[in-house]
Amino acid sequence: EAGVAQSPRYKIIEKRQSVAFWCNPISGHATLYWYQQILGQGPKLLIQFQNNGVVDDSQLPKDRFSAERLKGVDSTLKIQPAKLEDSAVYLCASSFTSGRGTYEQYFGPGTRLTVT
């Protein structure tokens, strides 16, 4: 079974530029998550989708971050414009959801963003 795919793996941009990250979840996983992991910290949830609907985006800085999952499969996270404090690893995860609930999350390798 293929895991969660993310691209690119690394990205270096200057502040005020824009950047986009892509995620393809495990096949059949309805729930998709984007996390931000700053060096030395645990992952922090930015946004959670179930199919193509947003379940939780309470910690997404909506003035500069946006995310979509138009067809309920892959997803894109965008930052525009980037700030120095956005330097982090951006992790995508997915999980299977049934009528009984949502199960454990599986993570992709992450995209390491450096803003200079």
Add this chain to the structure above:
Amino acid sequence: AQSVTQPDIHITVSEGASLELRCNYSYGATPYLFWYVQSPGQGLQLLLKYFSGDTLVQGIKGFEAEFKRSQSSFNLRKPSVHWSDAAEYFCAVGAASGTYKYIFGTGTRLKVLA
């Protein structure tokens, strides 16, 4: 509100020694509990999970964890550490309903001495 505390930022053990990583959580109901491991430059890999039932759960790579409701703890253990276990370990608590949101601890970095 959910929260997770991993009191040890760094732990160093000798290869072959036993290991215990601590995790304490705060949650109003029975939570889902997880341990993940992250090697440098990699994503998070699930080691084990607790949803319900037996409070001692076995995971991959020889790890186990015990859920103690009275202590709000879910400590990770391994009887004999291998050099390849050097990594960062994250405990997470997940809501058992609603959005099933996870909250992660700040992680414990494990160093293994040869």
